[in-house]
Amino acid sequence: MADEVILLGFFPSMFSMRPRVALAEKGIHYEYKEEDLGNKSPLLLQMNPIHKKIPVLIHNGKPICESLIIVEYIDEVWHDKAPLLPSDPYQRAQARFWADYVDNKFFGSTWKVWTTKGEEQEAGKKEFIEVLKVLEGELGDKPYFGGQSFGFVDVSLITFSSWFHVYETFGNLSIEKECPKLMAWVKRCKEKESVSKSLADENK
């Protein structure tokens, strides 16, 4: 019996893009349903009654919520192709640590850059750049955060690149100038079809 896979998403959401990248990496066919967040569908409210948020993956009628939890689920179920998490427990712990850093520290630092002005924005910009530099430090000279191949941390962070133009425009900063290695990594990831077809257009 063929799997039925549905993804409820919202095109500009970096969280929504993550399962798309993971599904593309694994070559899984799925039905994508765009949600109007101002008018949430009955399906979304039924499948994620707790948070009422996207993304939601519905696998044979059963929902999985929270983007990184969805990505781990995809990696575990379709484990025969393109592994996203390392098999070694210590490396897995490190991957989860950095994905959590992206979700909390990095995501948290982006708000002030594009939603505030004046002193608050300057402070926000400073924090944003500091956090980016920590991530750049963690990448080091590796082609991907996952090492030689694209992995969990790469999936968690690359989807934010669709928002770089927003941060640069509103924040009046250049990510390339501050973190050239990180921008090189973005370009490298975008060469992968799974990434380029899942990311929203920056200008949109």
Next chain:
Amino acid sequence: MEDELVLLDFWPSPFGMRVRIALAEKGIKYEAREEELFEQKSPLLLQMNPVHKKIPVLIHNGKPVCESLNIVQYIDQVWNHKSPLLPSDPYQRSQARFWADYVDNKLFMALRKTMRWKDGEEQEAGKKELIESLKVLEGELGDKLYFNGESFGFVDLALVPLASWFYSLETRTGFSIEGECPKIISWTKRCMEKESVAKSLPDPRKVYDYLLERKKKYGF
């Protein structure tokens, strides 16, 4: 070669308690080191968790693992011969992770707001959110013995440390958790019958005294 395990911890921390419970469930021996979080963090902590500088940190043969739920998953994978904490089925695992994430984000956020010493709107809002979150969790528990079903597991471990803070919460806010969420209280008592939990949680009154002292010293 024997494993060398060190846990950098702080006794009232619910996050530290999670790791203590996991290690006890697996019967693993380790060296516990208490950190003075508000006085001076040890060089070891700063070296092992330079990004967040927070406890708990598990140091396994010299290599650090940080973030409590991350540490618990690591322990579950490495010492997989005994007392599995996460289910083996991927769907059940995703549900366990979802609810542990709910505890970490929704519940702990409400806890922080509630435990502010300043009375006011924020604290009232926190109280309301806390009760709502506990009721949602109570709904998820349903008639099961544990969140994990017949046996103690990941979500139980994520939530039960909060029980050592119940006395402080009730004293601070005046509401009764038993009154609002009786199933949560009976689940707590069931968990406390387990040795791994009972020996990992501090006396609730000691936690309250600590919070009072912290308020006196540092104002929060």
